[in-house]
Amino acid sequence: MEKLIDKIIPGYGYRVQKDRLNSDRAVRDKLSRELKKSYNSLKEISDLAYKDGRRDVLRHIKDLINTIDIFKNEIENASYGLSPLFKEDKVSDDALDRMVEFDIGLIDELEIITTAVDLVYDHVLKGETSDIILQMRKIKRNFDNLRNIFLDRTDFLIKDMAKGEGVESE
Amino acid sequence: MNKEPMFFRDEGEMGDVLDEAESLLEETRVLEEKVQAQIILVVEYYRYLEDVVSSQTNKKMVGEEIGGIKDEFTEMVNEWDEKKDQLKKKEEEITRQQQLILERETKIESQMENFEIEQKERISKELHKISQLSTNVEEQLNEVERIKNIIDNILSEDGESIEDKLFSKEDIEYLQLNYFSLMRSRLTSRGVVNPLTKEEYNKSAWEIDIANKEINARIIRGIIKKRVSVGFNIKFIVPEDEEGFIYRKIGKDVSDVITGFLQSNEDGKNSFNALVLISPTGWSEWIIDKVINIRNMNKCVYLVDLCERNIFFNSSDTKTKLFAKWFLPVSLEEEIENMVVNLEEDIKNGVLQFRVDKIALQYKIPRKIVISAFKEIVNNGKGEFILPDDGAKDVILVVR
Numbered sequence: 001m002e003k004l005i006d007k008i009i010p011g012y013g014y015r016v017q018k019d020r021l022n023s024d025r026a027v028r029d030k031l032s033r034e035l036k037k038s039y040n041s042l043k044e045i046s047d048l049a050y051k052d053g054r055r056d057v058l059r060h061i062k063d064l065i066n067t068i069d070i071f072k073n074e075i076e077n078a079s080y081g082l083s084p085l086f087k088e089d090k091v092s093d094d095a096l097d098r099m100v101e102f103d104i105g106l107i108d109e110l111e112i113i114t115t116a117v118d119l120v121y122d123h124v125l126k127g128e129t130s131d132i133i134l135q136m137r138k139i140k141r142n143f144d145n146l147r148n149i150f151l152d153r154t155d156f157l158i159k160d161m162a163k164g165e166g167v168e169s170e
Numbered sequence: 171m172n173k174e175p176m177f178f179r180d181e182g183e184m185g186d187v188l189d190e191a192e193s194l195l196e197e198t199r200v201l202e203e204k205v206q207a208q209i210i211l212v213v214e215y216y217r218y219l220e221d222v223v224s225s226q227t228n229k230k231m232v233g234e235e236i237g238g239i240k241d242e243f244t245e246m247v248n249e250w251d252e253k254k255d256q257l258k259k260k261e262e263e264i265t266r267q268q269q270l271i272l273e274r275e276t277k278i279e280s281q282m283e284n285f286e287i288e289q290k291e292r293i294s295k296e297l298h299k300i301s302q303l304s305t306n307v308e309e310q311l312n313e314v315e316r317i318k319n320i321i322d323n324i325l326s327e328d329g330e331s332i333e334d335k336l337f338s339k340e341d342i343e344y345l346q347l348n349y350f351s352l353m354r355s356r357l358t359s360r361g362v363v364n365p366l367t368k369e370e371y372n373k374s375a376w377e378i379d380i381a382n383k384e385i386n387a388r389i390i391r392g393i394i395k396k397r398v399s400v401g402f403n404i405k406f407i408v409p410e411d412e413e414g415f416i417y418r419k420i421g422k423d424v425s426d427v428i429t430g431f432l433q434s435n436e437d438g439k440n441s442f443n444a445l446v447l448i449s450p451t452g453w454s455e456w457i458i459d460k461v462i463n464i465r466n467m468n469k470c471v472y473l474v475d476l477c478e479r480n481i482f483f484n485s486s487d488t489k490t491k492l493f494a495k496w497f498l499p500v501s502l503e504e505e506i507e508n509m510v511v512n513l514e515e516d517i518k519n520g521v522l523q524f525r526v527d528k529i530a531l532q533y534k535i536p537r538k539i540v541i542s543a544f545k546e547i548v549n550n551g552k553g554e555f556i557l558p559d560d561g562a563k564d565v566i567l568v569v570r
Contacts, residue, residue, distance in 0.1 A: 052175035115191035120184060128182035135187050142188060 012103075014085070014096045021086045024157075027103050028075050031150070034110050035075070038117040039068045045124050057129070060136040067140065071147050083157040095161065102153035109146040113139060320417075337416040337450055341536040345450045345476050346406045348535065349499060350385055353404055354378065356496060357387050364389075364399050365489040366468050367440050371400065383408070398437040402496070404446040420447075421454030428471055432464070441468060442489075446497045448474040458482045472497050502539075509535060509543035517552070517569050524567040541565060 009026040013019050046061040085091055085099070116139050123129065337345075361372040371389045379386040385404040390396050405427070409418045424447055431445045452475045462484050464471050470490040473482040479501050484490045500508075512533060513524060529540045544567040547553045556566040 048177045052178040053173065054175065054178045057178060111195055112188060112191045115194055116187040119187040119190055119194075123182075123184040123187070124177050126182070127177060127179035128184055129178040130180040131183040131185075132178070135184050138186070138188050 014091075014099050017086070017089045017091075021081060024086075027106065028078065031106060031110055032072055032075050034114050035068050035072045038114050039065060039072065041117045041121045042068070045121055048124060054129075057132055057136075060133050060140075064136055064140050064143065067143060067147075071143070071150075074147075075150065078154060084161045085157055098156060099153070102149060102156065105149045106146065106153070109142060109149060113142050113146060116142070337536070339416070340530070341538075342408055342416055342450050344530065344534045344536050346383065346448075348505075349406070349448055349474075349476060350380065350404075352500060353385055353387075353497070354380070357402075360496075362389065362400050364440070364442050365492065366442050367399070369399060398441045398443065401437075401441065401443040402446060403431070403443065404448065404497070406448045406450075409449070409451055417451060419452045419454045420449045421457045424457060425460070428461070428464075431471070432466060432469055439468060442470075443468065444470045444472065444493055444496075446472045446474060448476060448499075450476045452477045453482065474499055502542075505535070505539055506542045506546060509533065509539055510546050513543055513547060513567075514552075522569045524569075525563070526565045526567075 009023070009030055011019065012023045012026060014023055042061055042065050046058055046065060049055075049058045049061060085095070116135070120132065120135055120139070124132070357376050357378055358373060361370065361375070363370045369391075375389045377388050377390060383406040385402070387402040387404070388398050389400040391399045407420055407424060409416060409420050409423075427447070428445065431443070437443075453473050458473060461471050461473050461482055464484050465487055470483065470487070470493060472490075472494060474497055475481070476499055479499050481494060481498050483494050485494075513529075516524070524544070526537055526540050526544070530537050533540075544553070544555065544565065547567060547569075548555060551570075553567045553569045556562045556568055558564060
């Protein structure tokens with residue numbers, strides 16, 4: 001699994017202290033970039049819906065776009081460089097494994113969402129739009145799941161690590 | 171007027187885009203793995219091709235080099251063969267030289283062995299000579315020891331005993347003369363009876379031969395074939411002179427004489443013979459024991475001891491006992507008494523001085539008999555001694 005992440009995010013890894021901040025930054029950049037692509041695709045779909053006068057669909061799409069936009073801003077502006085993960089040299093293997101699990105969950109979910117958005121765009125272009133609202137709702141649910149994983153990861157970095165759960169005593 | 175939608179035409183459903191997305195991602199992942207595997211295979215094949223090409227190139231290069239190496243190798247092999255031949259020749263030469271050395275060693279060893287054998291033989295002869303010399307020296311030492319023992323024995327005894335047992339040659343001669351004279355007088359004065367045939371012979375029948383130290387008295391019968399009826403063989407035996415002393419008793423020296431006498435049977439079973447051996451010094455216990463146990467049908471053996479004036483024979487044999495009185499010596503007392511009678515006769519004839527050596531020579535008797543007679547006269551108060559310590563040449567008896 002780490003190989004897969006290494007392929008998606010070059011230089012990824014938390015074993016060495018100096019690599020940890022860059023790895024976190026790389027994961028967030030990846031999330032931000034991919035979400036930006038999905039945001040753009042959904043924006044084009046909303047434009048098309050607008051042109052075709054499908055205001056019912058437009059409202060669902062814009063709701064998803066707004067959510068993505070807010071989440072993207074949370075990712076890009078999140079600042080938890082004061083987490084013990086980045087300050088302490090000796091961090092437990094369990095904490096490091098937990099971080100990797102968070103990142104794998106984020107990337108997997110992100111790939112599904114971005115691929116699903118691309119498929120929706122393709123179906124729209126084909127005129128197969130009878131269940132688009134249902135699909136938007138499903139994507140919105142996966143997107144919420146993605147955001148929850150990210151928030152859990154944030155909580156782990158800021159709160160759990162600060163409690164000393166992942167730091168090895170001298 | 172209703173405008174026709176360009177895209178949202180609702181011509182179909184999208185399906186579950188999330189499931190489809192998951193499937194696509196899974197397929198993509200599998201494809202990527204396959205591609206990765208293919209890439210690995212291609213890389214490996216490429217490497218294999220590189221190896222093959224490299225190998226073929228090397229082979230070609232090696233092929234070109236092999237030709238040169240073969241020539242060099244052939245050249246080296248030829249050189250090695252030459253060196254091998256040279257070494258083989260050297261080895262043969264060394265083997266030949268070793269063989270020569272071995273032959274010479276064998277020859278030298280053989281010569282050494284012969285030399286050793288000669289040396290051993292020579293040493294053996296020398297050792298034998300030394301052994302003989304040693305034996306001779308040992309014998310001489312034994313002889314010296316024996317004489318030393320005799321002298322020691324003599325010296326250990328008291329003076330009188332020595333005087334009694336020591337005889338001079340003159341004493342021995344006088345003893346023999348006196349005994350032979352006694353035997354002659356007895357033979358010429360007595361007849362004899364053959365104890366075997368009971369034939370009687372008068373005193374004139376004796377044929378007496380007196381030799382140096384032997385008397386043969388025989389009575390011979392028969393005209394055509396003469397035979398001895400009674401024969402006395404009287405032998406005077408003198409022990410070997412021990413460095414000027416006649417002292418030793420006689421023993422085994424005469425065993426051969428006795429055996430020869432007993433075994434001879436020249437004159438038949440009716441001939442009676444007696445062997446009489448006289449010793450001036452006495453007889454050893456061993457020979458006395460032998461003689462007193464001799465038992466023979468027609469032969470008797472007697473041992474006469476002139477020192478102790480005694481005779482030994484088998485007293486349990488009647489005929490031996492019967493003839494013993496013929497050979498009994500005169501006793502010492504009787505002889506001294508005879509000497510005293512002779513001296514007193516000379517005194518009556520006017521002789522007043524007697525010297526021992528002259529009297530012994532005159533009457534041919536041993537000195538100790540003369541001295542004993544002188545003592546008898548002195549003890550009777552008829553004379554006295556003048557000893558050599560008083561300036562006399564010998565012991566002198568002066569008549570009062």
